[in-house]
């Protein structure tokens with residue numbers, strides 16, 4: 001007999017004994033108290049009721065204790081909570097965005113939610129009773145599914161990426177978790193799969209990867225992908241003992257298209273160039289846009305320079321045809337730098353760098369051509385690095401000097417101004433001409449510091465001449481495009497003028513035509529700001545750039561300097577004569593002074609005077625020299 005039965009028997013016996021005891025005692029007491037039968041009968045009735053009441057209380061207590069002992073109350077509470085939880089789970093099951101699929105232990109689908117219907121395109125009725133392999137995409141082999149089942153058997157769950165097929169046939173990726181559900185004895189009763197459709201994430205991931213590796217404008221591979229492909233090509237060339245060539249292509253004077261026709265047309269032209277290059281080389285080659293107007297082509301199986309040169313020549317040829325861009329008929333040429341693996345470089349970075357050096361050489365050689373990398377170019381590059389380092393030291397050690405070249409009035413031949421030109425007094429190499437170090441200073445950015453220093457020296461020197469009573473109309477200082485592009489130029493010039501006390505009207509800043517046209521709107525603003533200081537502005541090397549006359553008209557400049565390249569051809573070269581005549585006429589029609597530079601012969605000075613040029617500068621008048629050597633009285637006569 002179980003403990004509970006024994007307890008129940010004990011309670012029943014106790015109740016029986018208690019009842020007998022109660023009946024005996026109450027009967028005895030009532031009989032001894034009441035003699036009257038009527039009263040006795042009444043109290044016996046009351047006694048009966050009383051016992052019934054006590055019994056009811058005892059039954060209640062016993063039952064309450066029994067139920068609590070058996071845990072029925074808690075179970076009822078739990079049942080209520082379970083019902084609530086199930087209701088909530090059913091809502092979650094149906095509202096969740098994840099697809100849910102439940103199979104029995106044999107793999108037959110017994111339950112699916114609304115999200116599964118939406119994701120797969122099947123109705124619940126079309127799915128129930130079938131097996132999950134109805135969603136198979138065919139992308140995974142049997143070994144994939146075997147691995148899933150193995151994981152479910154060993155650990156009871158699996159999660160990972162799986163490609164399935166929707167009802168409409170579309171194959172899509174989903175992230176899925178499958179779990180085995182077991183009963184109390186550890187037997188699998190069901191499998192539950194919960195999955196998310198990750199096709200949108202995949203698409204944006206793919207798009208991001210594409211964007212990171214492609215140029216947005218032309219859709220060509222960008223520098224990152226091109227470098228990667230070059231590395232792969234080099235590795236493959238190494239394995240097969242073959243070679244490959246890298247062509248770096250840069251469009252000549254592309255800036256003019258942007259400046260004159262706007263960036264939209266410039267962009268469209270770049271797209272057309274990209275298309276043309278792709279068509280020329282076809283699918284087997286990697287054509288990339290490295291940035292701006294720079295493209296590159298990787299030519300596989302091309303170990304010899306001659307073959308690479310042939311490819312470069314084809315690039316030059318293909319660029320020759322007209323580009324039709326929105327009603328504009330554009331012509332553009334290109335320069336190409338060639339570097340060959342393994343002859344020139346052993347890794348992608350070096351190959352790119354060397355092709356770039358060759359491209360620089362092609363540009364310097366006059367553009368619309370190609371140049372092949374040579375070791376000499378690296379030597380040059382190293383030399384440039386050494387000079388740049390040396391220049392920094394020169395600035396600190398005050399090794400730079402300012403020379404002044406006289407500028408004469410062509411009518412009176414009087415010296416009326418000077419141009420400040422920098423020199424480098426090298427401790428070992430002696431006096432170095434700016435032609436040797438200015439281009440390097442420009443490439444490294446040191447030019448801004450040099451120009452600032454020359455400006456300070458020239459203003460100070462002009463102040464000294466003024467104090468000494470020398471009658472000079474101006475001192476001209478060259479401002480490189482690097483410094484000219486900086487907003488702090490205005491502060492620099494005003495500080496120098498304030499520090500040296502020079503009358504701003506005596507200062508002339510020379511800016512090259514290309515510096516002004518590079519970003520003409522910014523240049524215009526810079527020039528107007530500088531003009532508020534009261535100084536004068538001149539366009540240097542006029543005729544070598546590609547000024548738009550419309551832009552030129554807007555510039556607040558006071559002088560045009562005819563480039564010495566045109567003066568050199570005077571008086572024999574008819575083209576130069578025509579150009580010089582046109583520039584003089586242009587200056588005069590715009591109310592600008594005009595100055596010719598590079599005058600080496602009296603005939604040149606005479607012709608320029610005849611053409612009504614205002615000012616002249618050149619070796620015939622005087623070479624650049626230290627301030628102390630200038631001869632203020634020198635006025636070389638033109639007529640004998």
Ligand SMILES: Nc1nc2c(ncn2[C@@H]2O[C@H](COP(=O)(O)O[C@H]3[C@@H](O)[C@H](n4cnc5c(=O)[nH]c(N)nc54)O[C@@H]3COP(=O)(O)O)[C@@H](O)[C@H]2O)c(=O)[nH]1
Pocket residue numbers: 405419420421422433434435438447450451454478479480540541564597598599600617618619620624
């Ligand atoms: N940003 C700066 N550029 C500067 C500075 N100083 C010079 N430069 C530029 O360097 C280039 C070479 O200058 P330099 O060797 O001084 O040559 C100048 C003249 O010496 C030369 N010149 C003058 N007359 C004649 C001549 O009759 N024949 C001849 N073959 N050359 C002559 O021309 C140069 C003057 O150039 P420009 O500035 O265009 O008037 C040169 O581009 C300088 O601009 C500097 O401080 N900052």
